[in-house]
Amino acid sequence: MRAPRPAPTWLRPDPGVQSAAMAIYLDHAATTPLRPDVLDAMLPYLTGEFGNPSSAHGFGRRARAALDEAHQRVAARIGGEAREIVFTSGGTEALNLGLKGAAWAGKARGHRIVTSAVEHHAVGHTLRHLEKFGFEIIELPVDRYGRVDPDAVESAITDKTILVSIMLANNEVGTIQPIAEIARRVHSHRGVLFAVDAVQAAPHLDLDVEALDVDLLALSAHKFEGPKGVGALYLRHGTHLVVQQQGGTQERHRRGGTENVAGAVGMATAYELACAERPETGKRLRRLRERLQKAILAVDGTELTGHPRERLPNHLSLIARDTDGNALTMSLDLAGIAASVGSACTTGSTEVSHVLTAMGYPDEEARGALRLSLGRTTTEAEIEEACVTVPRVVALMRTGHVAVAADPLGQEALA
Ligand code: PLP
Numbered sequence: 001m002r003a004p005r006p007a008p009t010w011l012r013p014d015p016g017v018q019s020a021a022m023a024i025y026l027d028h029a030a031t032t033p034l035r036p037d038v039l040d041a042m043l044p045y046l047t048g049e050f051g052n053p054s055s056a057h058g059f060g061r062r063a064r065a066a067l068d069e070a071h072q073r074v075a076a077r078i079g080g081e082a083r084e085i086v087f088t089s090g091g092t093e094a095l096n097l098g099l100k101g102a103a104w105a106g107k108a109r110g111h112r113i114v115t116s117a118v119e120h121h122a123v124g125h126t127l128r129h130l131e132k133f134g135f136e137i138i139e140l141p142v143d144r145y146g147r148v149d150p151d152a153v154e155s156a157i158t159d160k161t162i163l164v165s166i167m168l169a170n171n172e173v174g175t176i177q178p179i180a181e182i183a184r185r186v187h188s189h190r191g192v193l194f195a196v197d198a199v200q201a202a203p204h205l206d207l208d209v210e211a212l213d214v215d216l217l218a219l220s221a222h223k224f225e226g227p228k229g230v231g232a233l234y235l236r237h238g239t240h241l242v243v244q245q246q247g248g249t250q251e252r253h254r255r256g257g258t259e260n261v262a263g264a265v266g267m268a269t270a271y272e273l274a275c276a277e278r279p280e281t282g283k284r285l286r287r288l289r290e291r292l293q294k295a296i297l298a299v300d301g302t303e304l305t306g307h308p309r310e311r312l313p314n315h316l317s318l319i320a321r322d323t324d325g326n327a328l329t330m331s332l333d334l335a336g337i338a339a340s341v342g343s344a345c346t347t348g349s350t351e352v353s354h355v356l357t358a359m360g361y362p363d364e365e366a367r368g369a370l371r372l373s374l375g376r377t378t379t380e381a382e383i384e385e386a387c388v389t390v391p392r393v394v395a396l397m398r399t400g401h402v403a404v405a406a407d408p409l410g411q412e413a414l415a
Contacts, residue, residue, distance in 0.1 A: 023338045024338065026382075027338050029174075029371060031223070037273065038269045038270045041266060050063075054258070063261045066264075067261050067264055070268040071087070073272060074267065079210050083252060084236060084237055085234060087255075089260075091120075091199040091220030092231075094220070095218045097254070100130065102193050102241060103162065105241055106191075106240075111135050113137050113161070114161060115139055116139065117139045117140065118146050118148075118167070118173075118175075118355045119167050122197070123167065140152050145175055146170055147175060147178070148166055148182065150178055153185050157185075157189050162193065164182070165197070166196060167199075168196050169312050169315075172317060172369070173342075173355060173356075173359070176205070176312065183214060195216035196214045199218055204313055204314060214234075217233070219231055221270055225273070225377075226267045226270030227262075227263050230260055230263035241254060243256070277376065282314075285313045288380065289315070291387060292386055293316050295387035295388075296394060299394045299398065301320060301322060302394060303319050304317070312373075315371070316374075317372075318370050319368045320397065321368055322398055324367055329341055329370065336385075337372075337390060339390075340370075342371050353369055356369055
């Protein structure tokens with residue numbers, strides 16, 4: 001057997017493992033690390049204060065108080081009321097509950113639902129599911145930057161429309177939609193509800209349900225250093241919803257099941273911290289992102305995807321022509337940089353991104369997608385290193401000098 005060629009120094013592979021030991025984590029759009037202060041806030045509810053909030057005794061009452069307070073704390077940060085928050089198992093469930101619940105509640109009035117072509121699958125697939133039950137789903141196109149035209153939303157609304165669902169910020173390309181403007185158009189039609197997926201936006205944009213004028217809004221804790229598997233649906237008081245999970249009377253009869261008290265406390269704590277630090281964090285991340293963007297876009301054949309200005313401050317997405325995004329992220333992983341092709345949910349699949357397709361990129365270009373997303377814990381030193389490593393790996397992939405796809409362990413990688 002041929003002896004493996006020594007890996008180039010910049011690859012730093014772990015023995016027998018595909019990724020570097022202490023990689024620089026630039027995939028905060030996929031998930032973020034749990035913040036130590038958040039863990040501290042959660043721990044009592046995973047240990048001594050383990051009561052069921054529905055129990056009448058002291059253990060239960062203390063858990064209930066923490067849960068009630070968590071509703072209040074999240075609501076206060078988005079300009080809502082405690083009773084308008086339903087804690088869920090994450091963003092996906094919040095969107096399933098909100099969209100299916102509102103669709104079924106509105107079925108007697110109409111069956112038409114308007115959305116965009118660039119939604120996360122938690123919205124897109126949920127609406128596709130509703131289509132099987134007779135709902136009509138209108139998917140609006142987007143421009144080259146992934147933006148929805150508010151006029152197109154207005155034109156799509158008929159007297160049969162019951163719901164419009166548009167995301168605030170895109171998970172793959174970071175583009176921010178003109179949500180307040182879209183809301184104005186939606187609400188000029190009586191009885192049409194407006195749902196917003198704010199999962200990616202929540203850590204970075206100030207959310208005020210009154211200013212945005214939304215009826216339903218989805219959040220997910222693990223995008224802002226909270227625990228995974230916890231989210232919330234904001235549901236404007238008076239909005240009818242057909243419950244999707246039967247059982248007990250928890251969450252004001254809107255979601256049966258014993259509540260995740262520690263998760264709710266963790267989410268509230270993480271969100272408060274994220275909101276308090278947002279101006280400072282946003283400024284720093286934008287500066288670091290711009291530095292990284294400049295370094296990578298200096299490589300021939302690369303192009304920024306998404307809106308150049310109306311985008312999340314931490315988010316950098318691009319296309320490296322004549323490369324394969326999956327192979328590129330594997331090469332980066334071996335080089336000590338954790339990035340992704342776009343959406344964590346489609347990583348490793350051969351499907352090209354529906355977002356880039358909707359933005360007009362042909363398949364062969366969309367295949368070279370790369371997403372780097374920074375977070376509060378990203379350091380200057382990490383970006384300094386990424387500014388050297390990422391352009392080098394991208395350039396090598398473009399010239400065909402790295403062949404990780406055929407050699408996942410990187411043992412045959414050529415420098
Ligand atoms: N919506 C968007 C825009 C997302 O990016 C994600 C997750 O990546 C979700 C919804 C789903 O959230 P969760 O992972 O909490 O189910």
